[in-house]
Amino acid sequence: MTHAHDHDHDQATGHPSGRPSALAELLDLDATVLHASWADVTAWVRRLGDGIPHRRLLDLGAGTGNGTVALAQRFLGAEVVALDVSEEMLGRVRRRALDLGLADRVRTVRADLDAGLPDLEPVDLVWASMSLHEVADPDRVLADAHARLHPGGLLALVEIDGPVRFLPDDGLEARLTSFPHHGRDWARLLEKAGFEPVAGRTFDIELAPPHPPAVGRYAHAWFSHLRSALAGTLDPRDAARLDALADPHGPGSALHRDDLVVHGRRTGWVVRRP
Template identity: 35%
Template sequence: MSRHHHHHNHTSTQPDWDAMGPLLESKAEVESPLYRQAAAWLGELTPPAGVRRVLDVGSGPGVLTTLLAEAFPAAETVAVDPTPQLLERARARAERAGVADRFQALRAQLPGDLSGLGSADLVWAGNMVHHVGDQRTALADLGALLRPGGVLAVVEGGLPTRRLPRDLGIGRPGLEARVDAAHSEWFAAMRADLPGVKDVVEDWPALLAAAGLTPSGSRTFLLDIPAPAPAPVREHHVAFFERLREAPGGLLTDEDLAVIDRLLDPHDPEGLLNRADTFLLTAHTVHTARR
């Protein structure tokens, strides 16, 4: 949801990744427990001692790259992203985590540069394939990076995130359901604007099989942080709603925007930082396949 363009402008549907860096980073940090479980599952599918190179394709700020480096201690782990500022964040994170000696950052345009990434025992593509017009070809290109027996893990789907009660006590009940509807509309426009876009049924195991891989299971990982949510979660909620507030006009009603303004007000007793009823409930699905 780029803030720089009017809604009818072609580029308005494509995210401004650099501007989104802090939000992407805080989201992945808050969701780390879920991703640690996913990494542990991947360690059951492919023994960590045998994994020498891991590619995190569309790594963003590298939260997952570092988690994968921790889960696969014998591997060189590579953050792959087109945005230099996000790769800088990834580098700094690898330093802080003490894995910089086996971390690499590769700037690559996706999907165009996929073939130049070199081979790997594990390829992780987290919410990246849906940003490529031709998802079927992208999966085949990702699969082609695998060494024999290697695993491709594609994060797509799951459940919409919930942060607040259905009835907040301000505005019309069901705010988050309307936010989901607005996001679906934006997502459809974002997909429609991608170069070379092709519609496919989003049956990920079938798409992985069509890419010449052998599906090895899909699993959904749940994150449940009950109310009252701790400060980092609330701060992430604030960042999420601030980003939403900057979205192109027309997706949410003025009434809902007024409610969001109150949620963002640090001095309002109904604000996100002051409510005792904010929580975080979400789920992400990881689809895997072997070469």
């Protein structure tokens, strides 16, 4: 999942666009289209978590539960607490856990990370995927996470290095998106919060056509999101191209193009509370 940056957070939902349903759809498509990448990242974290107890895990900014359910499936027997500011997202997490037979091990907690972590039991592993770039003060959230971990417990932070790109050609996507967390030195922030490094890794995403229909739906949802997030800020040529990509029916629709690519990269850091 990727976000355009220049928009305000909706106070009620915490979502940049204020439209949690559209974002939830993007998150679900992210998990479907980038299934292999998700599997690589969560398998990596699972291997690094081999030596720690697996009683309780915490997913910070869980969204629709992509990480929550992957962790519950990989860390058998663990309770996974999915925390998010959006009740709609958490409803999706609960439904998904129910569908997958994980409801007895998945618990949801609505909380705003910017207001501090609620009073939770200590956890063995904290997972934060693509969420810390959205909070106002990641230093503070990392310090809160550190305090909530058992000594020896792990924190896995996963962030996108840039927007997932779909178009094979020119610089439209580069012009339209930029990411404030690009410049953030997450390794330094983690160290500052008192963690010691365990491992770091990048995960490249590179999918070439032919694609399953979910890729078109993902690209279409993304360009639609961009179109509304950037409304009024685009030059007319870029606006027209974005309109064509986000149009569900036209010949230029992302839903129907057969030349889409999927390029991206995630970086993961796993650190330990000493």
